[in-house]
Amino acid sequence: MLSFARRHGAGYLFIVPFFALFLVFQLFPILWTFYISTQEWSGLGEPESVGLKNFRLLLTDPQFWDATANTLIYWVCGLVFILPLAMGISLLLNKRDLHGLRTFKTLTFLPYVCATVAIGLIFNIMFDTQQGLVNEVLGLVGLDQVGWLTTTTWSKVPVIVLNVWRHTPWFALILLGGLLNIPRDYYEAAKVDGAGAARTFWHITLPSLRPVLMFCMIMITVESWNIFAEPFIMRGPGTSNVSLFQYMYESSFRLFKYGYGAAIGVALTLILALVSIIQLFLMRKDADA
Amino acid sequence: MNISRRTLLGSSLLLGASAGLSACGGSKPSPDSPSTPDGGVFPPGKMIMYGYGQPQWLLEYYNPWLERHQDIAKGVTIDMVQNEGEAQARQKLIQAMSAQDYASAADVIQTSRVSLLDMAKNDILVDFTDYLSGIEDKLVPGALSDSAYDGKLYGLPDSVRPQLLFYNQDILDTYGIDAESLSTMDGYLEAGRKLKTDSKGAVQLSQIDPTTLAWRYWGRRGLLPQAGAQIWGDDGSVVFGDSEGTRKALGYLGTLQSEGHLFVTKMFQAPLYDAIKAGKIATFYIGAFFDEFLRGNVADMAGKWRAQPAPVFEDVGTAGAPVIGLFCAVKKPEGQYSALWQQLWNDFQFDAEARQTWTTKMVEENAPYANPIALDLLKDPFWKEPSDFYGGQSFRETEALGLQNSSANLRVTKDDAEADALISPELEKFIAGDQSIDDAIKNAHEALKSRISTTDPK
Numbered sequence: 078m079l080s081f082a083r084r085h086g087a088g089y090l091f092i093v094p095f096f097a098l099f100l101v102f103q104l105f106p107i108l109w110t111f112y113i114s115t116q117e118w119s120g121l122g123e124p125e126s127v128g129l130k131n132f133r134l135l136l137t138d139p140q141f142w143d144a145t146a147n148t149l150i151y152w153v154c155g156l157v158f159i160l161p162l163a164m165g166i167s168l169l170l171n172k173r174d175l176h177g178l179r180t181f182k183t184l185t186f187l188p189y190v191c192a193t194v195a196i197g198l199i200f201n202i203m204f205d206t207q208q209g210l211v212n213e214v215l216g217l218v219g220l221d222q223v224g225w226l227t228t229t230t231w232s233k234v235p236v237i238v239l240n241v242w243r244h245t246p247w248f249a250l251i252l253l254g255g256l257l258n259i260p261r262d263y264y265e266a267a268k269v270d271g272a273g274a275a276r277t278f279w280h281i282t283l284p285s286l287r288p289v290l291m292f293c294m295i296m297i298t299v300e301s302w303n304i305f306a307e308p309f310i311m312r313g314p315g316t317s318n319v320s321l322f323q324y325m326y327e328s329s330f331r332l333f334k335y336g337y338g339a340a341i342g343v344a345l346t347l348i349l350a351l352v353s354i355i356q357l358f359l360m361r362k363d364a365d366a
Numbered sequence: 367m368n369i370s371r372r373t374l375l376g377s378s379l380l381l382g383a384s385a386g387l388s389a390c391g392g393s394k395p396s397p398d399s400p401s402t403p404d405g406g407v408f409p410p411g412k413m414i415m416y417g418y419g420q421p422q423w424l425l426e427y428y429n430p431w432l433e434r435h436q437d438i439a440k441g442v443t444i445d446m447v448q449n450e451g452e453a454q455a456r457q458k459l460i461q462a463m464s465a466q467d468y469a470s471a472a473d474v475i476q477t478s479r480v481s482l483l484d485m486a487k488n489d490i491l492v493d494f495t496d497y498l499s500g501i502e503d504k505l506v507p508g509a510l511s512d513s514a515y516d517g518k519l520y521g522l523p524d525s526v527r528p529q530l531l532f533y534n535q536d537i538l539d540t541y542g543i544d545a546e547s548l549s550t551m552d553g554y555l556e557a558g559r560k561l562k563t564d565s566k567g568a569v570q571l572s573q574i575d576p577t578t579l580a581w582r583y584w585g586r587r588g589l590l591p592q593a594g595a596q597i598w599g600d601d602g603s604v605v606f607g608d609s610e611g612t613r614k615a616l617g618y619l620g621t622l623q624s625e626g627h628l629f630v631t632k633m634f635q636a637p638l639y640d641a642i643k644a645g646k647i648a649t650f651y652i653g654a655f656f657d658e659f660l661r662g663n664v665a666d667m668a669g670k671w672r673a674q675p676a677p678v679f680e681d682v683g684t685a686g687a688p689v690i691g692l693f694c695a696v697k698k699p700e701g702q703y704s705a706l707w708q709q710l711w712n713d714f715q716f717d718a719e720a721r722q723t724w725t726t727k728m729v730e731e732n733a734p735y736a737n738p739i740a741l742d743l744l745k746d747p748f749w750k751e752p753s754d755f756y757g758g759q760s761f762r763e764t765e766a767l768g769l770q771n772s773s774a775n776l777r778v779t780k781d782d783a784e785a786d787a788l789i790s791p792e793l794e795k796f797i798a799g800d801q802s803i804d805d806a807i808k809n810a811h812e813a814l815k816s817r818i819s820t821t822d823p824k
Contacts, residue, residue: 119484119488120457120460120464121460121463121484121485121487121488121490122487122488134817137816138817139813140787140791198635201632201635202635202636202637205631205632205635205637206630206631207629207630207631207637207641207646208631208636208637208640208641209637224630224798226576226632227576227630227631227797227798228798228799228800229795229798229800312577312578313576313577313798314576314577314791314794314795314797314798314800315790315791315792315794315795315798315800316791317798327787330453330454330457331453331783331787332783332784332787333453333456333457333460333481333484333783334784
């Protein structure tokens with residue numbers, strides 16, 4: 078034991094700070110959340126044990142299922158729109174001969190550094206049914222007004238647009254980092270062999286970017302399931318665009334049903350764990366291929 | 367890791383820590399009732415207030431009051447902590463009390479009846495029963511109706527403001543509508559039809575928020591109390607969908623919406639004020655608090671707007687229900703300012719001269735203010751003075767008038783925040799055109815029954 082400590086003590090000492098913080102600020106709260114999910118508690122007084130009642134309520138709660146379905150849509154739309162757009166932008170930014178590259182880089186990254194709340198308010202104004210800029214433009218091309226934030230059919234669209242608009246630059250930057258790491262020799266060799274732009278992209282760029290793309294997919298997944306500010310600021314009718322995280326927040330901090338909120342948190346954790354495991358499995362399978 | 371999860375987990379952690387710490391004894395609990403220190407002089411320090419809305423304007427009264435009372439409050443300052451809303455104020459207090467962080471916990475919290483019930487039940491509020499029961503007859507009727515829990519009085523009402531009808535006089539003149547005809551719900555609906563027809567849809571009778579505020583302003587605080595609706599029966603059972611009043615109130619709203627008399631846009635946002643300025647909305651059926659939003663956001667329309675008591679259902683006959691603003695003192699260990707707060711509140715309500723001085727200042731700064739709730743003060747001609755914004759009409763007098771013949775508010779229980787969260791989405795789906803108003807009532811009723819079933823009717 079003493080010799081083990083002598084041999085490995087320094088290493089363990091180095092990781093102690095992380096694990097101390099992890100235990101106090103992450104592991105204990107997670108365990109506490111699991112405990113609270115079996116209680117009824119308004120934040121004051123003693124929690125009252127209710128067993129699995131909160132989870133039973135979840136299963137029959139249409140608002141919970143609405144929020145889950147909405148979040149699923151945000152996730153799919155995130156993957157479908159953010160990744161291709163980010164890829165397109167990163168390919169543009171990777172062109173060394175692009176005129177005004179620095180200005181373009183700055184402008185591209187601007188949405189990500191803007192405060193979500195402020196932008197959300199502006200989007201609220203833009204997507205207003207009666208007075209909004211978006212409907213004004215639609216009117217100019219002869220289309221009818223759309224109830225972006227006043228109908229359950231359309232209320233997810235502004236949230237998706239804002240989410241894509243905000244996050245695309247970040248992922249473009251990550252992909253640009255990946256592109257810059259691809260040796261130029263590959264492209265020169267491809268050029269010598271007579272490969273066109275499409276074939277070069279398909280056979281060199283994409284395979285080289287695979288690990289970065291996988292990382293982006295995982296990040297988009299985590300961020301999509303944790304989406305909060307966008308639907309919170311641009312709330313639509315009923316639960317038509319409420320996210321799961323938002324529903325957890327509102328159950329806990331608006332209704333003061335901490336037990337129920339914690340149960341939603343547990344459900345969200347399980348969903349995220351499941352999605353992450355599937356993604357990791359696919360990544361591993363892909364790496365083995 | 368984002369804020370809400372961190373907050374939840376952090377508060378959980380702090381609660382755990384507090385449970386351990388509380389076992390060790392520690393601070394001396396403050397008395398149940400406000401107590402003045404020996405000699406009547408309060409120790410220097412910070413009286414922390416958690417407020418929401420625009421509470422900073424109250425400091426324009428409180429700070430001069432402290433200046434005038436150096437003999438009892440030398441060195442006392444007020445720290446007004448602005449919160450996004452009632453829930454955030456309560457959340458902050460829960461966290462501070464759980465963590466035993468009494469230095470940053472509120473001495474006084476602005477709150478709502480639902481939160482008052484929970485906080486009083488958990489014994490963290492100062493009991494003002496002796497003081498309030500002695501002055502009840504000096505206050506406007508119903509002023510203490512939200513203050514009670516289990517036979518004791520905890521909430522000091524800051525304001526009692528009625529439901530009113532704000533209307534654009536120019537629009538009514540243009541379309542030949544007499545404001546007097548808007549005093550009944552039938553007349554109000556007829557005015558909407560006339561506006562729609564004569565303006566070819568360019569002007570709508572009123573506005574409705576597509577989200578949660580529709581239920582708050584049109585439902586809970588508006589039509590439901592006026593129609594004598596109920597959410598809970600006397601035994602705490604759900605009677606929402608079975609109540610004749612609910613069907614009358616929401617049926618009326620259903621007619622307004624389905625006939626196209628309501629301009630659908632979010633409350634308190636730029637597009638709403640643009641629509642008001644463009645003359646697209648003729649009236650607002652809403653609480654008197656809306657005065658500050660009109661004056662603040664469409665100041666250039668001074669002279670065009672008027673107000674009168676809310677229209678009544680003729681077969682019910684009572685006007686709008688009042689909305690009561692509440693402040694409670696927190697019973698925190700070593701708390702030393704609840705008696706000072708009581709004195710300050712007392713003067714705010716009963717010191718005519720100081721209240722008038724403050725109100726005049728608010729008018730000059732185009733800031734929010736409400737009528738006092740002391741009957742004697744309201745007799746003063748000052749509270750009948752004309753307002754330029756309302757074209758010479760006295761808004762203060764109108765507000766006082768709106769409190770006469772008022773409807774009783776809906777019964778509020780500890781489960782009403784959740785009830786709102788169940789009813790509101792159904793109403794919102796109706797506004798969005800996804801279901802009929804009858805379905806909205808039925809679905810809300812079923813949701814209440816399956817999720818809450820019965821409540822404590824106290």
